[in-house]
Amino acid sequence: EAGPDDVVLAWEGAEVVAVRLPQLAESLDHILTALERREGRPLAELDRKAKQEIVRTLEARGAFAVRHGVETVAGALGVSRFTIYNYLNREKGR
Numbered sequence: 868e869a870g871p872d873d874v875v876l877a878w879e880g881a882e883v884v885a886v887r888l889p890q891l892a893e894s895l896d897h898i899l900t901a902l903e904r905r906e907g908r909p910l911a912e913l914d915r916k917a918k919q920e921i922v923r924t925l926e927a928r929g930a931f932a933v934r935h936g937v938e939t940v941a942g943a944l945g946v947s948r949f950t951i952y953n954y955l956n957r958e959k960g961r
Contacts, residue, residue, distance in 0.1 A: 910943050910945070
């Protein structure tokens with residue numbers, strides 16, 4: 868049974884399967900956890916340059932299209948939302 872947020876796929880005009888996509892907010896949490904594991908320490912302990920690289924990586928993965936994405940990332944990095952926006956604007960200026 869397809870839910871309201873599921874993607875229904877059709878074959879020759881007939882609906883054959885519904886795909887349930889993971890919630891993007893949950894995916895962001897998983898991405899942050901994976902990045903923390905990769906770095907080997909909490910993201911908040913990284914230096915500014917490393918945090919900027921994390922923001923670039925997350926932007927490329929669409930993390931800031933998620934509702935409250937900036938707030939979530941700011942919390943994980945131990946910085947303000949304003950800092951995240953500064954990092955993003957710096958990238959757009961390049």
